[in-house]
Amino acid sequence: MSIDSARIVCTGCDYETYEVYRPIRIRYQTTNGRAIETGCAKGWCYDCASYSDIERMNQGELHDELVSKERERLEARHHQDELNCGFLSNFRHRSEKRQLQYQLECLNEEIAELGGLLEIAKSRKPKARCLKCWSDRTALLTFDSESNIAYDFKHECGGNLQIIHDHSGPRINFRVSTYILNEEGEFLGEE
Ligand SMILES: [Zn+2]
Numbered sequence: 001m002s003i004d005s006a007r008i009v010c011t012g013c014d015y016e017t018y019e020v021y022r023p024i025r026i027r028y029q030t031t032n033g034r035a036i037e038t039g040c041a042k043g044w045c046y047d048c049a050s051y052s053d054i055e056r057m058n059q060g061e062l063h064d065e066l067v068s069k070e071r072e073r074l075e076a077r078h079h080q081d082e083l084n085c086g087f088l089s090n091f092r093h094r095s096e097k098r099q100l101q102y103q104l105e106c107l108n109e110e111i112a113e114l115g116g117l118l119e120i121a122k123s124r125k126p127k128a129r130c131l132k133c134w135s136d137r138t139a140l141l142t143f144d145s146e147s148n149i150a151y152d153f154k155h156e157c158g159g160n161l162q163i164i165h166d167h168s169g170p171r172i173n174f175r176v177s178t179y180i181l182n183e184e185g186e187f188l189g190e191e
């Protein structure tokens, strides 16, 4: 598998690094025996002084995402009800119904994952950890979909980080790694 890359640059200084889409999965092994699997987020690590993969442990972000997915599910269910009622319901909209069913299954999974993550985020002390050095001195980066600039983080020079999708970076093949962490984000093992 070949993976596209992009560059991360700073709008205020000459900081530049490569973004590599490395497939990292995180599995939280909770003390009550549950396992919650998820992806990682993008952020800044103050200890590495670099752009880094971090845990998705931002309570506000998780909450907003959960609310918006729940709204999406409500709309999909409502639409499903509309398609299912009426005289011709068995014959019409067959492919649309199948698509909706699939969408609902995906939403159910995402909502369960977000709910589990939010529960962990609420009860733990450390913030989102850097997946390189495990420090929790991190900041979440959300790149704006139009300008590609992350306005939620200010670099030490006062500038903002921007992602540039010019596929100029090295294309590296990685296998998927799964990091197993406890609820406090402490590393337990890798698969
Ligand atoms: Zn800078």
Ligand SMILES: [Zn+2]
Pocket: 045, 046, 047, 048, 049, 052, 130, 131, 132, 133, 134, 135
């Ligand atoms: Zn770090």
